[in-house]
Amino acid sequence: MKRWSPLLVLCLPLAACSWGIKLDSGGEKVRTAWNGDVEGCRDVGKVTVSVMDHVGPMDRNGLKVRDELEVLARNEAATLGADTIKPLGDPRDGEQPWAAYHCGRHERAPMKIEQKNADGSTETFPIKN
Template identity: 60%
Template sequence: MRKALVLFIPLALSACSWGIKLDDGARNVRTAWNGDTSGCREQGKVTVSVMNRVGPVDRSDLKVRDELEVLARNEAAKMGADTVKPMGEPHDGSQDWGAYTCGARPAAASRSDSPTPPPQNTTPQGGFETVPLKN
């Protein structure tokens, strides 16, 4: 019984992301992975943090980065911003983000019958790509 408890606790704690969800207002907040915020108005800076370790065990870097982005988008939406940009790499589960108002996104603003251009490479410099979490 004691061995099962010792194995169960780290397994249960590894699923700590259950409480971090994208708010409805944050669904319209985009992440400027390419760093281009020209033509945008700065709204402020957001600092978010999550647990990057559970006891002696490091959490997945990808999961930590995903959660930091979700939290940054949630906070930016509360500020009235529609774009966030990472200001640096995460450090010890914390990361600074810039919040900006850039106006309507070009893809949503134009609804014509003209062919859409091919998608550009949107992979960030660190080689990570973040995808939305499921509800």
């Protein structure tokens, strides 16, 4: 019979753990201005979010931590009425500050279809979902 290492037994539950940080319906409407372009936007406040960046002596994946911080910032900014966020600095010890802005709607132009009429004129119709 094999003996299990106590360290392995302690790490197995952590490997199966899901952190459960999800983008909510409000956060889905918030964009991230990675290029910092918030010209013409109204500042609505600042949010500081945090996640665990290490579990015991083990550091968590830095990219995963950054992703989770962005998701939390988008969710929190939506509660302020913001539609855009911009990072104010890099993550430090699992925490990151973000500025929240209201810039107006950032939607793509609706797709259209053109139809040629018998008389040579053209009509444009939006494509419905």
